[in-house]
Amino acid sequence: MASLLAKDAYLQSLARKICSRPSPEPHKRKSGKTQGSEAAGPPKKKRKRAQKKSRERGQKAVEPQAQALGGKPRAASQARKPAAAKEEKTSGPVVSADGLAAESDSVFALEVLRQRLHEKIRTAQGQGGTNELSPAALEKRQRRKQERDRKKRKRKELRAKEKAAKAGGAAEAAEPPPEGPGKEAQRQPGLLFNKVEVSEEQPASKAQRRKEKRQKLKGNLTPLTGKNYRQLLERLQARQSRLEELREQDAGKARELESKMQWTTVLYKAEGVKVRDDEHLLQAALRRKEKRRAQRQRRWEKRTAHVVEKMQRRQDQRRQNLRKKKAAKAERRMEKARRKGRVLPGDLERAGLA
Template structure:
């Protein structure tokens, strides 16, 4: 009876914080125990599942091996045949078109220089061999027709290329002007901010000095500035 009384007294004497701490410790132990139990069950289930899958897959492998079915070689052969067909088509296109690179893209300056080079080549060839020059010209036209049929936009009009180049250069100049203007504006803004900062710092210094001088005057000190104002040297 005495022991029971002592334990009851000690339990009632304990502070709420200690009791809460004990309760939390007990709850944590139970939670860890439950977690451990769940993990063990999960491992058992995973092992069981893996064994079942292995048991199901093994007979299928054995059946395939007994039949001796090989599929991969056929796929490889089909792929090789398709690749060779694509390569043959590509080579045929090259033979038809020749080694002439199409005049495409938006680099108008380069396109104009290439077009001029082609024209000068034709002119030189006409002086030497008229027939070969005609053959080359026809080949160029035929190549352009083939590329256009494929959906490639050919840019072989000299006048249009010149106009496009002029327009591009004009836009470039405008953008450059806008960029310079923007840069000047940014620099100006930065300068204004710096000037404002300097003015504020100067103002703070003057305010601080005046505050100090006012304090000194209140204490009864006579300042040189006050003497100058009064006309006393």
């Protein structure tokens, strides 16, 4: 309210200043008339009549605009007419028609602004001016208020639900259900970011790993697996020699041990282990491996010899190029000396004078 009253006071003071300010005098145009011609009476009367007609036209133009907006601006303009006439009389110089038109426009604009300001003041005092609103506008305003209340209640319910869900999740995290060791072993964590899960079990020692490996063996018999054919062949020959020795001592024990070894081999093969227990195949694989090794050795030796030979050729070529360069340099120096008139020992030998 204080700001609106301040605006109203400011607009009224501005209107008083504009109304009291004299309009700018028109520029006097130079003419070739003499002082005697200016002193003549009839031209002055014509000028006064023209000013009066222009003033009347300006007032007639202002009146319809004030009637369109309401009766208040018209009454205000009529009330200000005597004051404006007095100011014009006291101002002294004659006012042109353009100055009157500008003054009337400014007064009209100020009246419009003042009317809008009073309407805003009345609206603020009456909390929206419900008396002037139509029933449709009042109904629309009521519907909007109800919709705002409904949305507010809905947001409040959603916040209450979220708070209850967070409280329940915190309680569940604080008291996790006990799980058995079997479930923990079966559970496999997926891909975790910024989190490293470390098991509580310590890494197994070398002796423990050896013990576990022995427990996995079936019948205390290590399967013949791998690609070290020489070692596999030696182990197979050792088994056969042990069987032969046992057969010479006790044939029954030898047969029992042989059947046990065969069953163990069958069990390993059933699990998917590739057992290499054929002596002929092992010997053939060993021969192939030795042959490939010999071939690689020969290729390596050949490549080494080729590299050494290439390096030697390049060294020989370099030495030869250096000798040629040195000889060419010496020949250029001798040729330069001959051009200067010097006689060299080689020249005497060529001429047969030495």
